Amino acid sequence: MIDSDSILLNSIKNLVQNSDIISVVTAFTTKDVIQILVVILIVTYIYMRFIRNTQAEKLVRGILVFIVTAWIFSGVLIALHFQILGQIAQYLLTGIMLSLVIVFQPELRKLLVHLGQTKFVAKNFFSFKNNSEDDIKTNIIKEITEAVKYCSRVKRGALIVMQKEIDKSMYNEVGTTINADISAELILTIFFPNTPLHDGAMVIHKDKILAAGVLLPLTEDPKLSWRYGTRHRAAIGASEISDSACIVVSEETGDISIALDGILRKYEDITSFKDDLERIIGNDKKEKMENAFFQNFLKIRKK
Numbered sequence: 001m002i003d004s005d006s007i008l009l010n011s012i013k014n015l016v017q018n019s020d021i022i023s024v025v026t027a028f029t030t031k032d033v034i035q036i037l038v039v040i041l042i043v044t045y046i047y048m049r050f051i052r053n054t055q056a057e058k059l060v061r062g063i064l065v066f067i068v069t070a071w072i073f074s075g076v077l078i079a080l081h082f083q084i085l086g087q088i089a090q091y092l093l094t095g096i097m098l099s100l101v102i103v104f105q106p107e108l109r110k111l112l113v114h115l116g117q118t119k120f121v122a123k124n125f126f127s128f129k130n131n132s133e134d135d136i137k138t139n140i141i142k143e144i145t146e147a148v149k150y151c152s153r154v155k156r157g158a159l160i161v162m163q164k165e166i167d168k169s170m171y172n173e174v175g176t177t178i179n180a181d182i183s184a185e186l187i188l189t190i191f192f193p194n195t196p197l198h199d200g201a202m203v204i205h206k207d208k209i210l211a212a213g214v215l216l217p218l219t220e221d222p223k224l225s226w227r228y229g230t231r232h233r234a235a236i237g238a239s240e241i242s243d244s245a246c247i248v249v250s251e252e253t254g255d256i257s258i259a260l261d262g263i264l265r266k267y268e269d270i271t272s273f274k275d276d277l278e279r280i281i282g283n284d285k286k287e288k289m290e291n292a293f294f295q296n297f298l299k300i301r302k303k
Contacts, residue, residue, distance in 0.1 A: 063100065067093065136207050137281050140182050144204075145274045147187035148249055148256055152270070157251030158191045159201040159231045161216070162280060164243045166205050175200065175214035182209055201234065201246075217241065219262070228264075235259040245280045 043064075051060050074089035101108065144160065151158045176197060180186060182204060190212045191198050200213035218230070219237035228236075235246035240262040248257045248264075256267045258276060267273040 059103075063096075067097065070096075140207055141274065141277055141281055143182050143184045144187070144247070144277060145270065146184040147191075148247060148273065149270050150184070150188060151191060151249040152254040152256050155251060155254040156188075156191055156193065156249065157198075157231055158187070158247070158249040159216070159235060160187070160247040161201050161203045161214070161235075161238055162245040162247065163203060163205040163210075166210070167242060167244075175203070175211040177211050178209045180209050182207055201238070216246075221262070232257065232259070232264065236262055236264055239263075247277075 047060065051057055070089055070093045074086050074093060077083075077086035077089060148158065148160075150156075178190075186209065187202065189195070190202060190209075197213035201216050202209060203211045203214055216234035216238040218233040219240060221236070224233065224236070229250070229252070231248050231250070235248045235257070236259045238244055239246050239259040244260075246259040248259065249255070250257075256270070256273050257264050258267075258273070258280075259265075260280075265276070267276075
């Protein structure tokens with residue numbers, strides 16, 4: 001009795017041998033590989049620059065998966081001499097790709113507007129600076145500055161810890177995990193009076209709000225002026241035991257301060273605060289930051 005599995009395997013083997021699959025694969029040259037890589041790079045750039053983090057992102061992912069699958073499927077059908085099915089699959093694929101012009105009209109318009117901007121080539125292809133990272137840092141500075149400025153104007157207390165390295169021990173025991181993108185609206189919501197998290201500190205690392213409602217250790221400096229309340233004492237205390245920079249907004253006066261390495265600086269205007277915040281976020285080398293950041297700092301002493 002002939003084994004059915006062996007018959008099936010022999011049939012598949014004969015089908016593959018008689019088809020053009022092997023010849024198609026072996027016909028690939030170095031130029032073909034380079035062309036495919038170029039197409040992949042172009043598609044990746046367009047996706048990262050214009051589609052990522054938009055409402056159409058999930059839809060684009062699904063369509064790309066479908067197009068690639070249909071293209072491979074139609075090629076396999078033609079290679080196996082199923083010409084009619086292969087041609088139908090290719091026609092359907094062509095129709096779908098043409099319909100994408102209508103589906104993604106807003107995104108295509110955005111792309112064309114961007115291409116028409118001046119200095120597009122120099123900005124996107126001849127810039128060696130990490131624009132993506134710089135954009136993230138610029139946005140962080142903007143959002144924090146807007147939130148701090150508003151809190152100062154309406155005299156809303158706030159305490160923000162900017163961590164260089166993640167220290168989960170700071171908020172694991174007491175604090176609520178947030179793990180959200182930084183935005184002025186979220187910061188103001190967390191520090192809104194009488195909400196569950198407004199009394200504690202907010203912990204930020206890079207571009208994420210890690211936690212809120214965190215209790216920080218208070219400084220034990222006996223020379224600290226009695227004029228400073230719990231928020232300022234907590235900011236100084238946290239900066240004494242870590243490399244974090246702590247931003248404080250006074251609930252009584254609306255004054256803005258930053259504590260670093262047990263040293264507190266009070267700012268007379270939002271511009272100088274923003275300048276130091278840029279140094280903190282944009283400079284990872286402590287020695288360089290100290291030269292610029294501490295030149296106007298004074299030790300807090302009992303007056």
